[in-house]
Amino acid sequence: MGVAQHRARRALVCAVALVGAACAAPADEPEDETSNAASSTSTEPSSTTSGPVQIMYERPTVDPPGELDASIVGDDLLVIGSETLPEELVEQIGRIQVRGEPGVVAMHQFSLTQIPVENKVLDVAAVDPAEYRRFTVSDSAQLQDQWDRVAGGEVAVALELKGRVPLDEEEYLAFATGGTTHKLHVGAYGQQVGTIDAVVNEGWAEELGMVRGNALVISTGGVSPQAVNERLTKLIDERTTVYGLDAVAEYGLDTDAVQVANTVGTFAEAVGVFRYTVIGGGRIAPEPAWVREHIVTETLPLLGKITCNKYMMPQLRHAMEEIAFSGLGPEIKYHVGCFYPRFIAGSTTLSNHSFGLAIDINSLENQRGTVGEMHPQVVDIMKRWGFAWGGDWNYTDPMHFELERIVEAR
Incomplete structure (x- = not known):
């Protein structure tokens, strides 16, 4: 797909915005965070991650x-695998050849890969900036400072996410x-390849626990991407998928193509390889086999029947048991679900609800952008059991854990 076609497909102003000069590490860097105080019950959570959060x-x-x-x-096709492409x-x-x-x-x-950031899961690419820039649109490719900053260890964020990603006061993500x-x-905001949200240099791949070389962006020149795709799909197996970056449906995604999410950190175990198709209205349809393997329905204290990711369910159960034991049961009035496969509204960014790894509690009293009415001891208990709270975010979401x-438990 040519540069002009790419501009039309993205339907965005072709511009790149640079942010302030690179920030050095603060003089007083935060000390390592330690876990919260011990649980008030006889069963205490024990993190399976290596040591305290750093x-x-x-x-x-x-x-x-x-x-x-x-x-x-320009970019025409994107190949994504769950493992390094051979x-x-x-x-x-x-x-x-065609x-x-x-x-x-x-x-x-x-x-x-995909990395959770607050109530979002961002598509993050670790690239060779000198090569990757050639597949972006002209204004982005030619902005030298953007690629120097990426090489220097900063992150370039997709232009359409400006003002929509959670940054601290010093512009850190x-x-x-x-x-x-x-x-x-x-370091910069610019148009990126396909639906990639953030770009770092390839040195970050190991630091972020990414699978090396599991993606391939392809330019087909004057040859039809569809014709190349027909030949390409004969070469790959079920661990790899291909979609055309010029096959536009709602929010720029092809509803006939199978998308793949590969995640890192805690989510790597709880999500695995997440394959899905776009079904319109901001909704997605995960692969049925993934749903059977990862999603369960159980009846929990205070919450009743709920459908979530099986990796999260034990922690959610223990948290509810402790909340009830502490006499805070009346603070959990209702929930509005856990597993809801969808994008963040108006974007191609997956919500953590897509994986069944988030729950919204008492939503009417705890709307986004407000302080909310969540009891602080409930928040403390949820955090002890491994949950992040949306009330701590820059744009608050106090209903969300x-x-x-x-x-x-130990």
């Missing part, structure tokens, strides 16, 4: 990309993976 400001760097010295090729497969893809003409004129292999929260400074870490 907040890290260090950032890996790569060599600056230099000035753009190659043509801008070298032989990548070579076969590069040799695809009626004697090369079907792949350029491609870039990189790492792609927090990526929590396992027992570590990495604080990445946002989501899985932050796996804990177990």
